[in-house]
Structure formats: structure tokens, C-alpha cells
Amino acid sequence: MPKFTSELVNDLAKKLLIGLTPEENKIVLDEFLIIDENLQKVEKFENIKSVEPMTHCLDDFIYTLREDEIKPSISIENALRNCEKVEGREVEVPKVVGGEN
């Protein structure tokens, strides 16, 4: 069975809350093959596993943490000015049933 299938692509997209057309699906599939091939080369680098993954852009100095001080809340007008459905001071959505998490 091939590693990359259009079902896999659709499933990934669905979990991202994204719908794909068959053409979009095809483009992703093709690109997967290229990326996979290139990253396979990476795996073959000598001692690659001993290298610490670089997760941040700069990691050579000590950062400071924020002091525990309060800044005033933003106004409710600002908070909701871009929201299409507002109820009172809250964002209204259709009834959420069941837990996702």
C-alpha cells in the first residue's frame, strides 16, 4: 500500500477543518512524495540523531520572565468589534454539544 493516499490527505485536511477539492488533493499528494524523498536524504546524514533539534531561532541567551502585574482589560467594544454574532457581552455560537477534549 502506498504511504501517501488521497484518503490520508483528506483525513488530514478534515482534522484541520479544511475541505479539499480533488485537484487540491492531487497537488498535496505529489508534493508529499517530493518532500518525503528529500527528507529521506536527511535521515541518512551521519550522526543526525545526536544533533539537538533547533526549535527556536535564537537560543543563545537568557530571557527574562514577565513580572506578575495586571494591565487593564481591553474594552468589550474592542473585543467584539469584529465578531458577527454577539449576545450581551459574549460571542454567540450555535449550541455546543458534548466535549471535544
Add this chain to the structure above:
Amino acid sequence: MSKYKAVIGLEMHCEFKSNSKVFSSARNSYSEIPNENISAVDMAFPGILPVVNKKCVRDALMMSMVLHCKQPEFMYFDRKNYYYPDLPKGYQITQMTEPVGIDGCIEIECNGERKKVFIHDIHLEEDTASLDHYYDTSCIDYNRAGVPLVELVTEPCLNSAEEAVTFLETMRSIYKYCDVSEADTKKGQIRCDVNISIMDWDATEYGTRVEIKNVNSFGGVRDAINYEIKRQSELKDAGRYSEVEQETRRWDEEEGKTIRMRSKVDAIDYKYFVDPNLPKFKIAKEWLEEIKKDIPLLPLERKEKYIRELGLSDYDAGIIVKERNYAEYFEECLELGIDAKTASNWLSTQILGQINEKEISLKEFYLTPTLLKQIVEEVNKGTISSKQAKEVFYKSIDEKKEPKSFITNDMTQISDKRELENIINTILEENRNQVKEYKNGKDNLFDYFVGQVMKNTRGKANPILTKDILKEKLNN
């Protein structure tokens, strides 16, 4: 002993105290008014960035030390990715790669027995927004989004609902002792997930693990575990153990049962990865030392100390260490020179009785240790009886006046021998018949004479002296 061995692991989430939220400067405080304590960061407007609150890290590190965990040299934050309307960014900032603590353990005391609970890890993360549900809509309130949340994960090392609840209570008490959280389940500040499986006592492999999500009270944890043990045991008894699935269930408080949410195959891949916006943070040794100094003596250690050094009973010591407030009140009494047993008696009976009845905290209680001392001293001097002491106690807290003001000369005991002899002579004169009967052998009339003396002096006669004089006079 139950038929099967239950194996239980807990995930305990607890909201922590701070002025501002963990990754934003909005106020960390519960509010009835929706969206009152919010910042752009909490609501995930495009372009916002998280900034870590030092106090939250400090408190989480303190708990890491309390739980005897290892602290990392560099702390990281990770993103847990999933979509839900209460999760504004589409990911929760949490810790996975290098949490504030791993591999710890803590002792609990369950039914008089000590047990070590092993801690997988403890980490700092953010709470989600909350949803208010209406008839056919839900409303999003972002006040809670970004509130600091500390999650601790135990190894599967607990074996009964009782142990699980004891562990949770121990942790709650520690959080409160360390003043890092109000740890109030009624306010929804503590939420638990429970992992549970059963196995034969002589088995070496764990059974199938079921996860119960979002149990929001300790009673719920107890009931959910017991329900699940029963459910799994019954299936095992019936030879249908294969029907116990590795799955996620939820606890339905009203129905009193666990209900299936999803099976393992549908498990969500949260795609954890290191958050590049939060630089890895070097935890300085000196800072850890500083934090360590601020850790108070914890309940179990304190209890041991009270028993060992002060000779308190296990029971009394247990009551006093239950809350840090109690222990502090108690220790203040000791500092003022009040005897440990006396202080312990007052605290565990009258004082806790009062604050429970009035539903106030000990901090709000009028009678401070200094005021209590006024009463205790008079009792020691013998100027008031213990019965009077209690009267003064209640008067003082009712009227919010110093006990001293109720201890008048009028109240003090009559301990003057000549004065008492005069009173007793009069009483014996007035009760000649009874004296005669007593002398004829009716011994139990002795208490009657004591009673008469007390009645006459309105309880102020020194009881020991009274008895001595009476014996002397009646037996001659």
C-alpha cells in the same frame, strides 16, 4: 479485599493564584461579568504573542520541588493542537518536552497507613475560555482563557477510590499550604481525569485502561472509580472482559455512571511541538534555592512534628494540620506560651466549631491567639472555672469585645477558706435534717451539700476547697 486489583492513575488540573494570567497581563480572577478580564492575547487575535508570568513559573517549580520531582535545566513550552470553540488559538500552551517537574513522589496517609504516590510529571499550562449554554445557543466568555493551570500526572499506582481521593485531598491541602491556589472544587478550580484498569491480584500485566475525563469533584472521582471498578469487574466475572475497551469515557454526575465518549482508534493526535514564541528558559540554580526556602512545613511533616515534639494525639494533630491557617493559629498560641494541649483543645473544639458554624475563615475569626491567651491565663490562675472560660469565650466573640472585659471580680472563684467556712456553716445550719441523715449513713447527700454551696455562691466557690471543708465539718 475486593476480587480484583484496581490500578488507578490521576491527572489533576488546578487553577493557580496570580495577579495576571499565565501568558498575558489580563487579571486572573473569576468574574460574574463575562469578558471583563481579557486581553488580545487571551482571545487569540492575529499577531498576538504569549509572555510567561514569572510567578506562575515560580509556583509551579515550588510544587515540582514539593513533589520531589526533577527540574529541567531548560524549561520549554509546547503547543497542544486541537479545534474547539473554547480554545481561541486552536492550540493550548502547555509543557511536554521539558515540564517543570518529572519523576517525583509524595506520601499520603490513607486509613492510618502511609503510601508513596509516584508522580509522572507536573506542568504549567493555560486554561480555556468557558462556554455558557443556553436553549439553542452557547456563549463564549474569555475570562478564564489563559488562567494558569497546573496539571500533575501520577503513575498508575493508586489502588482504590479512597486512595485516589486521599491523594487529591493531600494535594489540595498542599496547594493551599503553599498558597499557590485556592484549590476550590466548588469554583471549578480543580478538574480531574482518571485512568483505571483492573487485574487479578496475582497478575503481572495491567488490564485494559479506561480513561474518564473531566471529573470535577472529589466525590465524583470516588464514585466514578467505584462505578468503573464495578463495571469492569462484572464484565470480567461474566467472562466478558474483552468487552472492556481502551477508550475515553466521561462521568455523568446526575446519572451516576460513566458514558463512552470515544475509543482509542479515534484518539485525537494533539500534534505537540515546542512553541517557538516562548524561548527555552534557563532555570537558575539560585532561583530554585530561593523558591525552596519559601516552601512551608507541609501537613504530614507538621503532623509528625506535633505528635513527636508536643505530644499531641494523632487525632488532634490531624485536625490542626488540616489547613495552614489552623496550624498557624496553633503555633501562634504556642509562641504566646499557651500549653500545646490547651491550645489544641480550644482550637479543635470551640474555635473550629465556631468558624464552621458561622462559615467564616479562621483569619476572620475575632478571637486571635492573643485574646485566647487572656482566657487561658485566668483558667490557669484558677480565677475562673473552665465552664466560665467557655462563657467568656462565647460572650467575647458575640460582642467582639476582649475576654478581659468579661472577667470581673464578681466572676472570680471564692478561694478564701474563712469566707467559704462561713457560707458552709450557714448552709449546714439551714439543712439540719439532711446533716442528720448523712451522718446516719446516707453518703450520697454529700453532693447535695456541694450543690447547695455552688447555688449559694452562683458557682464561684472553689470546688476543691468546698469539698475539703464539707468533709471536715460533716465527718466530725
Add this chain to the structure above:
Amino acid sequence: MDKTIKELHEMLQNGEMTSKDLIQESLKKSYEVQEKYNAFVTILDDAKETPVTNNLLSGIPFGIKDNYSTKDILSTGSSNTLKNYVPFFNATAVEKLLSAGAVPINKTVLDEFGMGGTGTTGHTGIVKNPWDSTRITAGSSAGSACAVAAGVYPYALGSDTGDSIRKPAAYCGIVGYKPTYGMISRYGLFPFASSLDHCGVLARNVQDVAIVVDTMKGLDDKDMTTWDSSTIHLYENLDGKVGGKKLCYIKELCDIENYENPTEELKRHLENFKEKLAICEKLGMEVVEVSIDKKLLSALPSVYVAISCAEATSNLSNLTGILFGSRGEGRNIMEMMMDHRTKGFSPLIKRRFVIGSYILQKENQERYLKNAQRVRRLLVDTWKNLFKTFDAVILPVGSGPAKHLDSGNDILTKNAEILEEHLQIGNFGGFPSITIPDGFINNLPVALNITGNCYDDENVLNIAYAIESAMPYKNQIAKEVSHE
């Protein structure tokens, strides 16, 4: 508007013209450029003049890429998902420019959320190259590059995740600079890939980018990745004294022998580059050819794709049309979120999300993401090693001038050339990196890039300044080629 910031500032101070005059001219130019090249999402007709102070930027118009949050001004990221989004706060970098008295004139088009290198994927349509409107500007800071090159104003803000400032600057014949990571706060910049995203600026000369970044930079308590750069003074330190500086270029990229069937354009581009190296030597700099493991270099594009897609997938998860953005349709909330995202994102970036999501899957992370992050470190360490000996690495940008719009294909191909992608190294390591025009091929601009070590921005800009001063391409305004 074809003047430098300093010249404009002097004219304002002398009273030769007013801030209002400049604004009117800039607005007029904006409409012309919009008509011809489609560079803007929003033109701010009500732009107000500001008092002229001692600040060099006061009273002078500028442009803002539409992925910077601008208070009370539409900020779309060139995406349908945010086509109506009006922020209530300014990005820190914008705020700093406003405080200096700078006057925003328009919001410029980008590739949707910066995820593209062509300038053709914004929700308001493609941006055309002002030197040749049949060609791309490159992206993602397409509108900013186009407008600065066309002389709408002396500078515009850009952002750079792979080469999004430096490539379009090259194709439009102007200067593009992204400073060391964390020198400018990213607060308020719509994210693409947080560990690679940089704020920066496009202008027509090195002095101008120095002036603007001096104003934009600084420690920001809203961005934990910023650092204190108060001892760095880019503009003051431009003295053009580069004698004794050491530069290196990479054989594997610059030697035509390395390319099978090179195009005429590529040949000329590399020849032109070599000529410019001779200029560097004439300026008293030492220029050395170095060799880098080709295997390592060839991993570069995949490393970029893996890391940027993974981070982007997560970064754009907040776009669900609930709190902002238009509501999607559906029977329940999850369906509504999905509808919003399906309709709002272009195919190009949906593709990146799916790839990113695959890379982030638990079972794939080690193989894809972590290995990519490991190679990232190898590449960065290789460059840092060069910086032990050299002040900067000098390289040609791209394989020639801007490509034609009809071949502007942003899909990764098997033959992706490292020459097209090497600027990403500057993002991997957070290195200060600047592109300056270095000549023409068929009347279309080409460019070279100078990249130095972190925190060494003064040195990098000074080298760029010296080379720029020895070439005739400073302050050029686009002249459209004829197609007869």
C-alpha cells in the same frame, strides 16, 4: 518621492515642502500604481500630516504590508479569512513608526499570510512588477516592493520568513533588509512560521533601511523573543569603511560549472556577481571562495518546507470565523469553522497546512520535523562557523531577474535550485541579511545579498553601504521596459 529619507527630511525642515504635500503626492502615486500593478489592499485617503520634528521619519509617508496589525485600519493578511478584519491595536513596529511621526499611506498586498514567493496569491489579485508588468515581483512582500520601486514613498514595511523581503526587493531593484531575529518585535505581525518570521523593511538605499530599522527595533515586553539592541545604532555607524573586512561566497552556488544546462540569464547573473566581487576587493575587502557540503545545501528547501508548514498549520488555527472573520455556514459550530476555513484559504496555503499537519503527526514528527530541525542546526552551525573567519557571506539572489507571471509556479519541484532558496539560511539562523541591487539583465534588475552573524547588523549594513556606494544602482526608480 524619488528622494531619500534624509533629503525629504531636509526639505521638510527647510519648508521647501510640507508633510501634506508629500502625502498628497504619495496618495496620487498610490492610485497610479494600484491601477497599473495592483499593489495595495487599502489606500488611506484620509492620511493626515504630522508635525515635522528632528526625527528623520516625521511627516514622511510610508507603506505597511497588510499582515501588520494597524489600529482601526483593515488588516487582511491578503486572505479572504480576514477580508473584513479591523484590529483595535497596532503592531509594535507600526506603533514605533507612528510615534516617530511617520505617515502610513497604504496597506500593501502580500502572498496570502506571507506563504508564497510570487506576489500572485493575495485575495485582491496578483501584484505586477513595475519594471515589467508581465513579470512577478516575487513575494511575499510584493506590494511593498512594487510600491517602493515605483516611488510611492521612500520605504515600506515587509516581513520575511524565507526570503519574503529580500527576494522581491531583488526583483524590483531596491534594498531589502531583515535584521537579526528578535531585534524588531513581531507583536501584531500575523504569523506564518514563528521561528522563522522576521519584520523588516524595503527601501531604495541602505541608509534608509538603517534609519527605519533604528526606529522599529527594540525590546518589547509583548514579544519574549526580542532582545535589547539599544547599543546598536545602524544609521550612525554607516561610514563605508570596510578595508580589511573579509567576505566569502560559496563555490557550490556561484560556480556556473555546478549547473547543468544553465540559462543565459543565470550565466550573466553569475558573471555580473563575480564582477561585483571585484568591486568588493577594490574597496579593500578580502573575498574568499569557500566550499560547503552539497548534500547539506540540497536539504535546505525541504527543511524550510517542513518547519514552516508545521508551524503555519498551528499558527493559523485561530482563523475559524468565530470571534473575527465572517461566519461560515453549517449545522453546528465545527461545520461552521470548517466552512470558514475551506472557503477562506486559497488552495496554495491549504496545501501547506495539510503537509504541516502530516509532519506534526505523532508518528511522523521524529522523521520529518525533528530531523528538519536537526539539519537546520547543522546549516546554521555551518554558517556560524564561516562567521568565525568572515564578516559576512556574499551571494547572488536567485537565478536571474524576475520570472514571468505565466510561469510563476509556486509549487515545489524536484529541480528546486538552492540558488533560489539559499536566503532561507538567514531565517534559520536569525542572521541579519540585506539584499541590494547589483545590476541588470535585459533591463531587469538583479541583486546580491550580504548575510552576517547574529547581532552584527551594523557590520552587515556597513558592508552593504560601501558596496552600494561603489555601484550606480542606489535610489533607482522602476522604469518599465517596453515589449515591442
